[in-house]
Amino acid sequence: MATRVRPGNKRCAVIGGSGFLGRHLVEKLLDKGYTVSVFDIRQSYELPGVTFHLGDLCDPQALAPALRDVSLVFHCASPAPGSDNRALFETVNIKGTRTVIQACAEAGVQKLVLTSSASVVFEGTDIKNGGEDLPYAKKPIDYYTETKIEQEKLVLAACDKEKGFLTVAIRPHGIFGPRDPQLVPILVDTARRGKMKFIIGDGTNLVDFTFVENVVHGHILAAERLRADSPICGKPYHITNDEPVRFWDFMSDVLVGLGYAAPRYHLPYTLVYGLALLLWLLALILRPLVSIKPTFTPMRVALAGTHHYYSCERAKQDMGYKPVVGLKEGIARTVQSYPHLRQGA
Ligand SMILES: NC(=O)C1=CN([C@@H]2O[C@H](COP(=O)(O)OP(=O)(O)OC[C@H]3O[C@@H](n4cnc5c(N)ncnc54)[C@H](O)[C@@H]3O)[C@@H](O)[C@H]2O)C=CC1
Numbered sequence: 001m002a003t004r005v006r007p008g009n010k011r012c013a014v015i016g017g018s019g020f021l022g023r024h025l026v027e028k029l030l031d032k033g034y035t036v037s038v039f040d041i042r043q044s045y046e047l048p049g050v051t052f053h054l055g056d057l058c059d060p061q062a063l064a065p066a067l068r069d070v071s072l073v074f075h076c077a078s079p080a081p082g083s084d085n086r087a088l089f090e091t092v093n094i095k096g097t098r099t100v101i102q103a104c105a106e107a108g109v110q111k112l113v114l115t116s117s118a119s120v121v122f123e124g125t126d127i128k129n130g131g132e133d134l135p136y137a138k139k140p141i142d143y144y145t146e147t148k149i150e151q152e153k154l155v156l157a158a159c160d161k162e163k164g165f166l167t168v169a170i171r172p173h174g175i176f177g178p179r180d181p182q183l184v185p186i187l188v189d190t191a192r193r194g195k196m197k198f199i200i201g202d203g204t205n206l207v208d209f210t211f212v213e214n215v216v217h218g219h220i221l222a223a224e225r226l227r228a229d230s231p232i233c234g235k236p237y238h239i240t241n242d243e244p245v246r247f248w249d250f251m252s253d254v255l256v257g258l259g260y261a262a263p264r265y266h267l268p269y270t271l272v273y274g275l276a277l278l279l280w281l282l283a284l285i286l287r288p289l290v291s292i293k294p295t296f297t298p299m300r301v302a303l304a305g306t307h308h309y310y311s312c313e314r315a316k317q318d319m320g321y322k323p324v325v326g327l328k329e330g331i332a333r334t335v336q337s338y339p340h341l342r343q344g345a
């Protein structure tokens with residue numbers, strides 16, 4: 001174990017800092033006077049006050065220079081959730097997270113904040129105002145979720161007040177905002193291919209979508225409240241917009257804001273889920289011959305057709321969390337940030 005870095009120093013590292021959430025987090029940390037080391041497999045921007053370290057988080061030698069003299073680490077790297085590469089998820093999310101914990105210990109880091117996901121409790125059936133006491137999914141719906149569960153368990157179990165190494169996990173849900181590479185681009189691509197005409201189920205299911213700045217706010221609050229005498233040590237926290245919305249209303253607001261038609265026709269949930277499952281199996285069987293990437297994966301269909309919204313009462317109580325940007329404003333700012341994805345652009 002290395003000498004502990006001076007507590008409270010304003011140097012931190014963001015693993016996955018080139019990504020969507022990571023970059024928003026880095027920008028806010030800079031605003032708050034931190035100097036930031038970004039560790040990622042790619043560099044997607046440059047900013048004064050940020051040092052980039054390129055490497056794979058599974059490689060302890062590559063990680064070490066990024067953690068030098070750093071007291072606080074945010075770990076928000078992951079393979080894209082839409083991938084079905086089980087080996088990659090296991091390597092990065094499980095083995096890689098063990099490596100991150102070990103590297104933190106060796107560098108004398110005192111605080112580790114993990115970006116987990118509210119999906120760690122989601123099994124494809126309704127969750128209404130779910131608290132953090134819900135059990136982890138026994139049958140996770142995909143490899144992403146399966147490995148996010150193991151990752152969260154590893155990080156929370158590593159919390160050790162005696163050794164002065166404190167951890168916490170933030171569980172956001174449905175992050176959206178400017179530069180998101182997933183939600184809006186996939187939605188628009190599906191609309192452009194004429195596949196966003198249908199509502200899966202009756203369209204009344206409520207879901208949390210969380211504006212990226214609220215997720216960042218939750219991470220920084222957690223980091224700043226993480227002390228040996230704080231109740232947040234070793235615990236997971238839901239961070240949402242605290243405004244559950246009908247899944248299909250949210251999709252329609254984004255689509256209409258960008259000039260596309262809102263979905264109108266209803267399809268039964270079980271039919272679409274069954275078809276998505278069949279297509280997924282077919283893609284698996286044919287993988288050695290041809291690569292099929294279905295838009296409607298079982299995970300996406302389950303997310304689109306069930307209730308899944310979460311209580312963030314615990315974050316409000318233990319760390320004074322309150323969303324800083326409302327859903328309506330978040331949607332407006334998101335839509336405005338994608339001029340190139342507008343209908344006809
Ligand atoms: N986008 C969403 O709706 C949600 C995301 N999350 C979690 O938030 C975190 C951030 O997600 P996003 O910013 O949306 O994803 P992103 O794909 O934009 O960012 C992830 C970053 O991790 C990096 N990365 C991947 N593998 C790496 C490796 N082996 N070594 C070093 N860097 C690596 C990527 O290059 C990328 O820059 C992830 O942990 C994800 O599981 C949780 C809930 C919802």
Ligand SMILES: CC(C)CCC[C@@H](C)[C@H]1CC[C@H]2C3=C(CC[C@]12C)[C@@]1(C)CCC(=O)C[C@@H]1CC3
Pocket residue numbers: 081116117118119173174175182183186187190295296300301303304
């Ligand atoms: C094709 C349409 C039915 C859906 C298009 C939008 C979807 C791409 C997104 C709607 C909900 C999103 C979501 C995630 C990814 C993008 C969506 C499926 C996550 C799986 C990202 C990672 C997580 O941890 C949970 C997210 C839940 C919501």
